[in-house]
Amino acid sequence: MNSRRRPLVIGITGNIAAGKSTVMRLLADRGATTIDMDLVTRDALRSNGAGFGPVVERFGREILDDTGEIDRVRLGRMVFADPANLRDLEQILHPIVGGIGRTLVEEADTDVVVxxxxxxxxxxxxxxxxxxxxxxxxxEALQLARLQETRGMSEQDGLARLANQSSQEWKIQQADRVITNTGSVQDLVRQVDEIWLSVVQAESR
Structure with a gap:
């Protein structure tokens, strides 16, 4: 790709356990800088992070573990059981996490950032x-199975997470590209390669 003042920024999204992280790793292998906003959020929630104080103030010290850090499982159960709690958490964290994300994009030294x-x-x-x-x-059945197998969630917790999301159909309507992760790993790699090649060719013109 040609060098550019600002990189091409690709946003990868989808519902929980759809395979976003796998797609991001595949794009990293192809030369993109990758930013995992879940990891950014985790850092923001640490005791030295910008989100720690406001979140503890809103949800109480009962969300802390024995070391004084936020227990993300306790916090997750609290917010995914109550849409109002989830909205409050998002209103606290989105500006903080978004600002960190913009800084990371500005610091990237590759032509594509994911x-x-x-x-x-x-x-x-x-x-x-x-x-x-x-x-x-x-x-959704595959997503629930992945939550249980890879994250150790109970069926109840997994279903609660799946229920507290925007619809997949709505997200697809907003998309420039759609990657369907219901088959083999090889099929997923094929789709990523096809889209990546088209992006590389378009940016090289």
């Missing part, structure tokens, strides 16, 4: 940062 975030579209401002939005879509 940002992965589950709530990329809901705020209505994703196009301010991202040139393209790619949605990773999957089947």
């Amino acid at each position: 940002i992965e975030a589950i709530k990329m579209l809901e705020g209505g401002r994703s196009r301010e940062l991202c040139n393209q939005i790619w949605v990773v879509a999957s089947d």
